[in-house]
Amino acid sequence: MKKKLNLAPALFVGPHLILFLVFVVIPTIYGIYASFTQWNLAGSPNWVGFANYKTILFDTDSTFHMQFFNGLKNTLLFVLFTVPPLIVLPLMIAVALSHKKVKGKTFIQSVLYVPGLISISAAALIFTLIFNKQLGVTSNVFGSTIAWATHQPYAWLTIVVLTIWGGIGGNMIIYRASISGVAEELYESAELDGAGPIRKFFSITLPSINFPLIYTFVMTTAGAFNVFGQPLMMTEGGPQQSTSVLMMYIRQLAFGTGESIAGMASAMAVLLGLVILVVSALQYYVMNRNAN
Amino acid sequence: MKRKLGALVTSFAVAATVLAGCGSSNANDPKTITFWTPLTGEDGAYMDNLVKEYNATNPEIKVKHVVTSDMYTKISTVLSSGKGVPDLTIIHADRVPGYVKQKQLEPMTAVMQAQPELKEANFLPQAWGAGNIDGTQYTVPLDIHSNVMYYNKDLLKKYGAESFLDDNNVTIDEILSLKGKLDEGDYVVNDALIGWVMLAQIQNLGGDIQKDGKPAVNTDVMRQAIEDVKKINDAGLMTPFGEDGYLMFQSGNVLFSTDGTWSSTAHASVENLNFGVTNVYSASPDKFTNRASSHMFAMFNSEQRTDEKEQGIAAFLEFIRSHSVEWAKAGQIPASKEVVESPEFKNYMQSFFTSNEEETKSLYIYTYEYYPYIAEAVDKYVGDLIRGNTPIDEGLQAMQKEVEDKIGESNGGAAADSGK
Numbered sequence: 281m282k283k284k285l286n287l288a289p290a291l292f293v294g295p296h297l298i299l300f301l302v303f304v305v306i307p308t309i310y311g312i313y314a315s316f317t318q319w320n321l322a323g324s325p326n327w328v329g330f331a332n333y334k335t336i337l338f339d340t341d342s343t344f345h346m347q348f349f350n351g352l353k354n355t356l357l358f359v360l361f362t363v364p365p366l367i368v369l370p371l372m373i374a375v376a377l378s379h380k381k382v383k384g385k386t387f388i389q390s391v392l393y394v395p396g397l398i399s400i401s402a403a404a405l406i407f408t409l410i411f412n413k414q415l416g417v418t419s420n421v422f423g424s425t426i427a428w429a430t431h432q433p434y435a436w437l438t439i440v441v442l443t444i445w446g447g448i449g450g451n452m453i454i455y456r457a458s459i460s461g462v463a464e465e466l467y468e469s470a471e472l473d474g475a476g477p478i479r480k481f482f483s484i485t486l487p488s489i490n491f492p493l494i495y496t497f498v499m500t501t502a503g504a505f506n507v508f509g510q511p512l513m514m515t516e517g518g519p520q521q522s523t524s525v526l527m528m529y530i531r532q533l534a535f536g537t538g539e540s541i542a543g544m545a546s547a548m549a550v551l552l553g554l555v556i557l558v559v560s561a562l563q564y565y566v567m568n569r570n571a572n
Numbered sequence: 573m574k575r576k577l578g579a580l581v582t583s584f585a586v587a588a589t590v591l592a593g594c595g596s597s598n599a600n601d602p603k604t605i606t607f608w609t610p611l612t613g614e615d616g617a618y619m620d621n622l623v624k625e626y627n628a629t630n631p632e633i634k635v636k637h638v639v640t641s642d643m644y645t646k647i648s649t650v651l652s653s654g655k656g657v658p659d660l661t662i663i664h665a666d667r668v669p670g671y672v673k674q675k676q677l678e679p680m681t682a683v684m685q686a687q688p689e690l691k692e693a694n695f696l697p698q699a700w701g702a703g704n705i706d707g708t709q710y711t712v713p714l715d716i717h718s719n720v721m722y723y724n725k726d727l728l729k730k731y732g733a734e735s736f737l738d739d740n741n742v743t744i745d746e747i748l749s750l751k752g753k754l755d756e757g758d759y760v761v762n763d764a765l766i767g768w769v770m771l772a773q774i775q776n777l778g779g780d781i782q783k784d785g786k787p788a789v790n791t792d793v794m795r796q797a798i799e800d801v802k803k804i805n806d807a808g809l810m811t812p813f814g815e816d817g818y819l820m821f822q823s824g825n826v827l828f829s830t831d832g833t834w835s836s837t838a839h840a841s842v843e844n845l846n847f848g849v850t851n852v853y854s855a856s857p858d859k860f861t862n863r864a865s866s867h868m869f870a871m872f873n874s875e876q877r878t879d880e881k882e883q884g885i886a887a888f889l890e891f892i893r894s895h896s897v898e899w900a901k902a903g904q905i906p907a908s909k910e911v912v913e914s915p916e917f918k919n920y921m922q923s924f925f926t927s928n929e930e931e932t933k934s935l936y937i938y939t940y941e942y943y944p945y946i947a948e949a950v951d952k953y954v955g956d957l958i959r960g961n962t963p964i965d966e967g968l969q970a971m972q973k974e975v976e977d978k979i980g981e982s983n984g985g986a987a988a989d990s991g992k
Contacts, residue, residue, distance in 0.1 A: 318981060320674065320982055321648045321652065322648065322651065322652070322674040322676060323674065341973075342977055343970075343973050343974040343977040343978070344977060344981075346970075412816055412819075413814075413815050413816065414815070414816055414819050414820065414823065415816075415819070427812055427813060427814030427815045428814070429814050430813045430814025430955075431813075431814065517952075518955065518956070519813075519814075519955075519956060519961060520956050520961055520962055521952070532948065533978075535644070535645050535648075536944065536945075536948055537644075537664075537666060537667070537944035537947065537948060538670060538942065538943075538944030538945045538948065538978065538982070539670045539673075539674070539944075539982040540648065540982075541978060541981045541982055543981070544981055
């Protein structure tokens with residue numbers, strides 16, 4: 281029997297596939313290729329094998345070695361500082377909002393969600409003004425005498441506050457939606473068994489929204505590894521490069537004011553990609569195993 | 573089923589068209605000069621005015637000004653694909669040696685032949701010279717924009733410091749003489765554009781950023797420059813690290829602000845700020861320098877740029893040469909001698925820097941091939957160095973190493989060698 285060719289699925293998937301190929305797969309492959317070359321973006325790349333990786337990973341005298349490890353350290357710190365609050369806070373808010381007696385749920389939800397729609401640069405401008413020692417709310421209302429951007433730990437604090445302010449809404453919406461999908465009977469029967477609110481949260485809510493939790497955890501972490509705008513705008517990487525994240529070094533190497541050092545930048549980017557891949561896989565594995 | 577399929581095909585076609593549309597550009601239109609600039613601030617509006625004025629003269633080929641954010645990245649993209657390369661571009665002087673080395677700029681020879689007034693004698697020498705590599709002219713300058721020092725007239729009077737301005741050279745020693753004399757919350761200088769201030773000190777102290785073509789950052793002169801400026805910080809006369817010194821100048825708490833020519837319009841909009849402009853302070857009583865750059869017209873290699881277009885570009889550049897007093901409104905110093913010598917330009921504050929030969933010479937543009945790497949390293953480290961957060965030796969070594977490593981990578985030598 282002749283099998284009829286069905287074009288419909290291909291046409292549904294097609295546009296996305298083309299975009300995925302053009303904007304993700306091809307650039308990724310080219311980026312990996314570039315990481316094995318010396319390239320100024322203008323001429324043709326010059327194949328150097330693993331030399332870039334060797335320099336970055338093992339040549340302790342090299343600036344690129346210092347930049348990679350300092351950048352990675354600061355990126356990891358950013359992940360540690362921001363990912364837990366970006367999971368826990370939205371979850372707490374979502375649970376609180378799911379309570380029957382809370383009024384104005386949609387309003388609260390909108391207030392928390394709107395910051396996520398504002399671009400990082402605009403948001404960072406607002407926050408640099410908030411933390412500005414002359415004009416800012418922090419000094420004029422709360423009497424702080426600190427120059428936030430150039431002193432640790434305050435420099436990190438400004439970055440973290442901005443990130444949480446902007447990032448809380450997205451995860452909260454996901455948790456709200458999944459919590460509302462949990463069957464009401466489960467809570468009712470738990471109540472009959474004498475379960476309190478905390479017991480209900482850990483024994484019913486959390487296991488029921490297991491998948492959205494894994495999803496947000498993995499995506500938030502991967503997003504946090506790619507941090508760039510917040511430290512660039514709030515602290516310019518200072519003081520003493522203590523908030524210079526890896527993407528800032530990569531960006532300056534590839535698209536700085538001088539001749540581009542795109543090969544080295546690509547190698548750093550590939551290594552960062554590997555770190556994200558490993559961390560995400562681990563997270564997924566650990567959380568999924570616990571869930572089962 | 574057929575209808576469904578039709579709808580799908582249509583939506584697919586729409587998506588494809590939209591995508592294809594992304595790549596379209598009118599760079600191939602023979603009657604339009606596509607002109608990209610990185611002027612994303614209010615200076616972009618002044619350039620718009622100039623272009624509008626030019627188009628109003630009904631030239632054969634009109635100019636279309638496209639303010640392009642992140643322009644240099646986009647330039648590298650269009651250059652590698654060879655499509656959509658703008659006919660004319662404004663680039664910064666620091667970029668010229670790099671682009672020329674990569675053979676990406678077309679010389680201005682034909683443009684200069686078409687308009688004989690586009691010649692060295694008609695422009696400020698350092699602006700013209702920054703576009704000349706090994707005897708070939710690659711750019712025509714629009715302006716010089718420089719690091720300068722604004723002063724608060726009222727504060728100078730209050731602290732009896734008006735005499736600092738006598739010889740147009742405010743020295744670091746003069747600044748230090750105010751130690752212990754200021755009210756709480758007042759400061760002598762801020763740290764705006766501090767990287768440029770340091771690069772000026774190197775000239776003032778008779779040094780340079782290169783020796784025989786090799787970068788020279790870790791030098792005695794650089795150390796001296798950092799130590800001298802650090803003295804201002806240590807004496808408590810510089811606005812505290814991380815505070816908005818620019819704003820503190822505008823609010824009347826700082827005597828001197830070392831920002832750019834282009835800030836004059838912003839300062840002028842502040843009520844009750846009685847200010848003037850002079851040279852950036854100097855570590856030497858004998859010399860003053862204002863580290864400058866230049867916006868320059870350049871043509872990137874493009875097969876689509878016809879001879880007629882080059883004629884059109886020449887006509888436009890000649891128009892700019894004689895009409896760029898409009899550009900002075902953006903706070904810049906036009907590079908055209910005709911404009912800076914005109915009585916109209918004298919109304920602008922920045923005309924101070926072309927008022928005599930010594931002043932004009934003080935506008936210093938670095939033309940060393942690897943200047944951008946040096947500027948990046950200086951900007952990264954110098955704030956912490958003058959504040960005493962990083963030991964000077966350590967900082968100097970790190971800066972020198974960073975520049976050398978970057979040069980090693982960009983030179984096309986084996987990457988493995990660069991770390992040795």
